[in-house]
Amino acid sequence: MSERVLVGVRVPESIKTAYEDALLEEYVQTRPYAGTELETELRVALGIGEDAAMFDTLRGLRANWEEEKNNSAPSFSGGEKTVNYRIDPTVRAELKRASQDGDDTMGEIVARVMYHYAVGDGYQDRMRALVADVAEDGVDTDEDDEGDDLDATERRAGEIAGYIEENAKQVREGVIFDVADFNEAVREGCSSLSPSDYARETYLKPVLDRLGCKPTASGNFVPSDAGAIADLRGLPYECMSDEDVVDAIKAAALEDRDSRRRQQRFTATDAKNALGGRPRKDTVRRHMEQIGRTEGFTYHEGGRSIDEAYLTVSGDVLHADWAHDRALKMAGLLDQGADAGNDVDDDFGAGVRTPMDAAEEER
Numbered sequence: 001m002s003e004r005v006l007v008g009v010r011v012p013e014s015i016k017t018a019y020e021d022a023l024l025e026e027y028v029q030t031r032p033y034a035g036t037e038l039e040t041e042l043r044v045a046l047g048i049g050e051d052a053a054m055f056d057t058l059r060g061l062r063a064n065w066e067e068e069k070n071n072s073a074p075s076f077s078g079g080e081k082t083v084n085y086r087i088d089p090t091v092r093a094e095l096k097r098a099s100q101d102g103d104d105t106m107g108e109i110v111a112r113v114m115y116h117y118a119v120g121d122g123y124q125d126r127m128r129a130l131v132a133d134v135a136e137d138g139v140d141t142d143e144d145d146e147g148d149d150l151d152a153t154e155r156r157a158g159e160i161a162g163y164i165e166e167n168a169k170q171v172r173e174g175v176i177f178d179v180a181d182f183n184e185a186v187r188e189g190c191s192s193l194s195p196s197d198y199a200r201e202t203y204l205k206p207v208l209d210r211l212g213c214k215p216t217a218s219g220n221f222v223p224s225d226a227g228a229i230a231d232l233r234g235l236p237y238e239c240m241s242d243e244d245v246v247d248a249i250k251a252a253a254l255e256d257r258d259s260r261r262r263q264q265r266f267t268a269t270d271a272k273n274a275l276g277g278r279p280r281k282d283t284v285r286r287h288m289e290q291i292g293r294t295e296g297f298t299y300h301e302g303g304r305s306i307d308e309a310y311l312t313v314s315g316d317v318l319h320a321d322w323a324h325d326r327a328l329k330m331a332g333l334l335d336q337g338a339d340a341g342n343d344v345d346d347d348f349g350a351g352v353r354t355p356m357d358a359a360e361e362e363r
Helices: 012-029 034-046 051-061 088-103 106-118 123-137 154-166 179-189 196-213 244-255 268-274 281-293 315-330 355-362
Strands: 009-013 082-085 169-171 174-176 213-215 219-224 296-299 310-313
Touching: 009 106, 012 034, 012 082, 012 106, 012 213, 012 296, 012 315, 034 088, 082 196, 088 268, 106 123, 154 179, 154 196, 179 196, 196 219, 213 268, 244 268, 244 281, 244 310, 244 315, 268 281, 268 315, 281 296, 281 310
Parallel strands: none
Antiparallel strands: 009 082, 169 174, 174 219, 213 219, 296 310
C-alpha cells in the first residue's frame, strides 16, 4: 500500500474550520477522518475509481432526478491555512493534473470540496440521497424521451455527441474536438454524468463512432475521412484496450528506430512516455514482453531494473504486416488503405526509400 502524502495546499481558514467542525459533529474527533473523508470526496470529484463510477451510475439510474444542491459558493477571501491532512499519492497526483488541465488551482479545488462537505452537500451526502431516492421511487424509464428505445449508454452517448456537434469546430468532413471538449460535453450536455475517467472510458469510443471521428497523435479527434491516419496514441490512456496499448507501443518503437543502428533500444521509459506517462512501468514491460514474441520485435530483459528492459526492431517487421497492420499505419510505414496480409504498400514498391529500407540495406 502506498504511503500517504500531505495534501499541502492552502485554503481559506474559514473553510478549513467549517470542515473540521463538521468532522467533530460526525465523529467527535478530526483524526484520522480529516484525511480519509477528504480523499473520498476528492476521488468522486476527480472521477477516480469505484466511488466515482458508482456516483455516475446512480445519477444515470435517475436521469430525471434533480440534485438538491446547496447553491451557495465558498468565499476565497480572508486568511489561509495549510491543509496538512494525508491522502493517497495517486489522488494528489490527479488533483495536480486536474489543476493543470483546468482553470482552478489545487487549493481552490480542495477548498470547494471541503466547503460542500461542511455544509452537508458533499458527494457522499448526495450519493446517500440518490440511493434513498432510487430505493423509494425506482429507476427512471425515460418514457418521455424521444430515444426511449435506446439503452442508457446509447442515450448518453447521443447527448454527448449532440453537444459536440453543436459546439465543436466544424470542418467540411465533420467536427474536430479534443478531450477537453469531450469533458465539457459530458458536463454541459449530459445531465446524468460528470467528467471522469469512468465517463471517458465508457463513452468516448461510442461518441467517436457516432461522430465518425478517429484519434490522432496530436490528441485531436478528427473526421475519419480526413487524411490523417488514425493514431491510437491520441486516445486517453484509460480508454485504450490492451490491444490498443500494444499497437501504440509498437508504433512508437517503429518511429523511434534509428536507421543507422539496427539495434536501437526502445526502453520501458520510452514506451511509458509514448502513452503520456500514464501506465506503470511493470505494466509497460508486460506489454513489451508480449510484443517481443511477435515477428520483427525482440524483447531484452536488460537487468534487475525495469528501466533496463528494452525492445529492438528488425526490418523483418515489414514482412509481417499481417501482425502489425495498425502499428505500421500509425508509424506511417503502411498505406492507410492497405489490408492486413498484403505486401508493403505501393510507396515501398515505387522506389520511395524509407528508414526501414536503409536499415535493410546495411544488413
